[in-house]
Amino acid sequence: MIEVRVKAGVEGKIKGFFPWVYNVEILDVKGSPKPGDLVKVLDSRKRFLGYGYINPNTKIAVRIMSFNEEEEIGRELIKKRLQQAFEYRKRLRINSNAYRLVHSEGDLLPGLIVDVYDEYAVVEITTYGMHKMKEWVAEALVDLLNPRGVYQKVSDYSVNIEGFEAKEEVLYGTVPERIKIWEEDLEFFVDVIKGQKTGFYLDQRKARRLIRDLVEPGDVCLDVFCHTGGFALSMKKKGADSVIAVDISERALNLGKENASLNGLEGITWVEHNAFQFLRKLEKEQRKFDVVVIDPPSFARTKAHIENALRGYKELCVRGLKLTKPDGYLAIFSCSFHITREHLLEVILEASRDVKRQVRVVGESFQDLDHPWILQMPNTLYLKGIYLEVL
Ligand SMILES: C[S@@+](CC[C@H](N)C(=O)[O-])C[C@H]1O[C@@H](n2cnc3c(N)ncnc32)[C@H](O)[C@@H]1O
Known part of the structure; x- marks a missing residue:
């Protein structure tokens, strides 16, 4: 070797x-x-x-x-790691049939993400080394889960940085264009093949629960960067009177609408718009909301982007605060690896000062427990959410 x-x-x-x-x-x-x-x-x-x-x-x-000399890398180790990852998720008793089975370094399988959606597994491989072990991964997944299908997604990182060519393709069985999953008392269609990431933001499961805690029946709510409606549907299910859900992706919004019908939820207005412009428009119209959720995409993919990203978060925070009713709630998230919790808190503090709205923090969330992170690499805790009461 x-x-x-x-x-x-x-x-x-x-x-x-x-x-x-x-x-x-x-x-x-x-x-x-x-x-x-x-x-x-x-x-x-x-x-x-x-x-x-x-x-x-x-x-x-x-x-x-x-890190163990007795534990060489091979087919058996992949199998063992996947088994360990599976045992851990079983222990969590996640209230859903969709979960992250493998979270890269967090599961000692660098370069590998595996999300399970009902009877299907979606694999994302980001490194050359893991790419070479793809057959072992697929074989171990089939043994472990006996799935109907395994699909491979490809990220830009693998092509641009690691330099290997890979195709998005079915690795095993068959995979339908959309898969129906459930989480708590809601159902969602997941567009594994053409959707973003592996199809659904599983990492926000805990946040969806916390948002429900903050919504009161009759509330008027806003879900910014709504994707396929994870938060919007959760707010509506809790009894919100109306929800405006905005995203730039027509495809995501169409699925969001279908998700709403799937659950018999009415009263969500789906808006295809650039979120920054749309927030400005709402502000001009002097609209106010009881609960505002802002869950943008990653703004800082590298350290060089931190400054720009902070400007983006600041703007979102300022607009979010202005749109929140007195004693309403604003939840703001960052999924950027390079933006720390402290960065986010600092931005909130500045925004609160600028718009003269006092806030208090009522909660905080991170990626859910099926996305373990490691202390040696603090930015593997990539998802942070701060929940504010806006006075
Ligand atoms: C982190 S995801 C949001 C996930 C979503 N909250 C959920 O729980 O499913 C970010 C979303 O922002 C959308 N997006 C990206 N840039 C945008 C922009 N400028 N304006 C509006 N939406 C945007 C993407 O289409 C994506 O759906």
């Missing part, structure tokens, strides 16, 4: 279970690795640190999958 020795001083963090080796941290490599090859990582004195896979063309050169 190819051996990668890291520079003196790097071993400390790997011994602390940090799962990446950057290319500048490599002392030397025994062998001539190709992207995705399996490697053994050693310290500068050739002592074992971990097993992983390498991509010599990327800044993150090695991703470690095992």
